[in-house]
Amino acid sequence: MGGYAVDPWRSFRRTVGVVLFGWAAAAVTAGASYLALRWVWVPIAVGVPLCLAFAVFLMLLHRAGWIALLSFVPGLFILVGAVQYAPEAALEVRGVRESVAIVADSVDETGGDNHRFTLRTADGEELAERFTYNGSGAPRAGDRFDVLRDPEGVAPMERADEVDAAGRLNGLIGGLVAWTLMAVLAGRRGHVRRRCGKTDSLLLSL
Numbered sequence: 001m002g003g004y005a006v007d008p009w010r011s012f013r014r015t016v017g018v019v020l021f022g023w024a025a026a027a028v029t030a031g032a033s034y035l036a037l038r039w040v041w042v043p044i045a046v047g048v049p050l051c052l053a054f055a056v057f058l059m060l061l062h063r064a065g066w067i068a069l070l071s072f073v074p075g076l077f078i079l080v081g082a083v084q085y086a087p088e089a090a091l092e093v094r095g096v097r098e099s100v101a102i103v104a105d106s107v108d109e110t111g112g113d114n115h116r117f118t119l120r121t122a123d124g125e126e127l128a129e130r131f132t133y134n135g136s137g138a139p140r141a142g143d144r145f146d147v148l149r150d151p152e153g154v155a156p157m158e159r160a161d162e163v164d165a166a167g168r169l170n171g172l173i174g175g176l177v178a179w180t181l182m183a184v185l186a187g188r189r190g191h192v193r194r195r196c197g198k199t200d201s202l203l204l205s206l
Helices: 008-035 041-062 066-070 072-094 165-195
Strands: 096-105 114-121 131-134 144-149
Antiparallel strands (some): 096 144
16 A cells, blocks of 8 residues: 655755754854844844744644754754854953952842942952843852953953853754754654655644
8 A cells, every 4th residue: 555645855855945944043143143242132033033933844844843842952052052152252352351349230229130230340440331140149249250341342241251152152063963963854754754644743733
């Protein structure tokens, strides 16, 4: 009993298209990060819809939703890597290391969890740039740590021990490799499912 006639080259082209879209999504997000070093929200606003679109294409390619859910894990590594690599690489190349202490916190006046710290160097100089921290567990006034700041004022200031451009790039590449393997698997399984006439799935709606 034969199966349905499904063009293997069409399945191959679909698979290649999804793979190329995934790599293009990462490249566009990284490019947006490079062009907008100061504004982290720009590459995030670009990258999140592209990662969601990749998951949808993967689901349609495979004809099942579970692989799309799995793609969010490497997608997170890709998003973080693409967003953070450019500013952290800029800080590693031209950043100035400073030992600083927190002397004021904006939330003391405004409240909330969006901190903008005023910093003072070991020489007693107060930095014009504010160190931002969003969320709970923030450092407090009097805490000391080292920062890397951009003398050109383009890349945002970061704690020196948290700047790891190579690690961001490795996470980005690792995520892309995982996406590629998942797309190949989805293309193969989707081709088989179409040959068997399984064009619908209960998991497709997940």
